[in-house]
Amino acid sequence: MPFPLIRPLRLATSSLLLLLCALAHAQPAPQPAAASTPAMRPAGSAPVDGTTPTPGGAAAAAPTAADAALLSRDARRIYELSRDKLVQIRTLLRNANTQASIGSGFFVSADGLIVTNFHVASQLALEPERYRGVYVTMEGQEGEVELLAFDVQRDLAVLRAKGRTAAAPVLGFRPTTDALAQGERIYSLGNPLDIGFAVTEGTYNGLVKRSFYPRIFFGGALNPGMSGGPAVDDAGRVLGVNVAKRLDGEQVSFLIPAEFAQALVQRAANAQPITQAAHAEMTRQLMEHQQLLTDRFLKAPFREQRHGNYRLPVPDDALARCWGSGRDPAFPGLNLERTQCQADSDVVAGDFSTGAVRLSYEAYNAPTLGAARFARMYSQSFANERLPTRGNRHQTAAECTERFVDPGTVPLRAVVCLSAYRKLTGLYNMTVLATSVNQPTQGVLGRLDVQGIAFDNGMKLASHYLKAFRWEAAP
Structure with missing residues (x-):
């Protein structure tokens, strides 16, 4: 969803x-x-899960x-x-x-x-x-x-x-x-x-x-x-x-x-x-917001979501809602599963919003494609991810760094991009894009987007996120 x-x-x-x-x-x-x-939301789907239900759940009489x-x-x-x-x-x-x-x-x-x-x-x-x-x-x-x-x-x-x-x-x-x-x-x-x-x-x-x-x-x-x-x-x-x-x-x-x-x-x-213009006061309040956001995410351990032998970090239920989808029929020969998570932490900052945290994953398994065909498809999927490389009136163009890292049990190709707010000094939008590089016909692509974060806290969240990727070998 x-x-x-x-x-x-x-x-x-x-x-x-x-x-x-x-x-x-x-x-x-x-x-x-x-x-x-x-x-x-399709008709007949589950009720909104972001609300406290009425005790008993009984339908009201007309x-x-x-x-x-x-x-x-x-x-x-x-x-x-x-x-x-x-x-x-x-x-x-x-x-x-x-x-x-x-x-x-x-x-x-x-x-x-x-x-x-x-x-x-x-x-x-x-x-x-x-x-x-x-x-x-x-x-x-x-x-x-x-x-x-x-x-x-x-x-x-x-x-x-x-x-x-x-x-x-x-x-x-x-x-x-x-x-x-x-x-x-x-x-x-x-x-x-x-x-x-x-x-x-x-x-x-x-x-x-x-x-x-x-x-x-x-x-x-x-x-x-x-x-x-x-x-x-x-x-x-x-x-x-x-x-x-x-x-x-x-x-x-x-x-x-x-x-x-x-x-x-x-x-x-x-x-x-x-x-x-009260940008300084807005910045002060948004700094408080991002500090609370960082503290909550760092204190609440990630849950693990299983995709084959991969274990991927998912926010605690108290922090975010997550939705998933199974095999996509548009990709024959490829078992592709997707997950999207979002924290309800947005705040309105004038004519735009900030303060959001979103995570998404795509898990691939294609044993019948062969390593070369899988690598081409996997690389194209990575290239299709939109990164905030262009600026606008609120933010500068993003600066990105790419490197191969091995923070835990999965070697990763990781890209980190930061875009500064023009009038909210010290606040950035951050995107972390990571793909596993440990299997010839399997892989996971993860993305973390955080809006309105201080640089130091952004680095803490990026590290916290990347270290949570795990590979669990079959017994």
């Missing part, structure tokens, strides 16, 4: 033209990172008309209770005064502090000379906002409504000591697809398994434009912040737990507005 995609919910205004043609197919902001792998009416009344009550506390966040080009992106937010203090997602406000943090921000209430009142603080790791930001004289109506937070029950009904609010403010009913399904930072699995529909809006309980207390949805499923959405928003609000209360 290909890597699943999770899309943040900011709405790029370039999609508004498509909205006029087909609302159901409006395109959100460009997908950061991982967009090259399609998100597809709601009666009375139940539906009660739920509808609850949603209307939540809507009326929250409507004056909600805002739309718009990012505008300073010169043209046109919208660049749209998200949602909500007031959390009488003096006008607003919580939203970092990916909604990232242009204000990274390009304040080009962009400015405004908030718009449900009644159409508009005002300027200034950015006070952001948390890249958890995708949160706190803004302040500038020049506001009247006290802002406030949404309160649900106490962390008041735990939610599995299956409890909750409500997400925001401005989907720039159509208008809306409330979406859904259920609390616990925390997402294997998520690098805690995320709530919301069993309800979120759409682009709802990023940064609140999710509340039946008393109208904020329990989470809308952030993303799965592209390959229905009503599989995610919320940031409210405790992290509360912590950022406390940090922002006495902060000065961010008026200069």
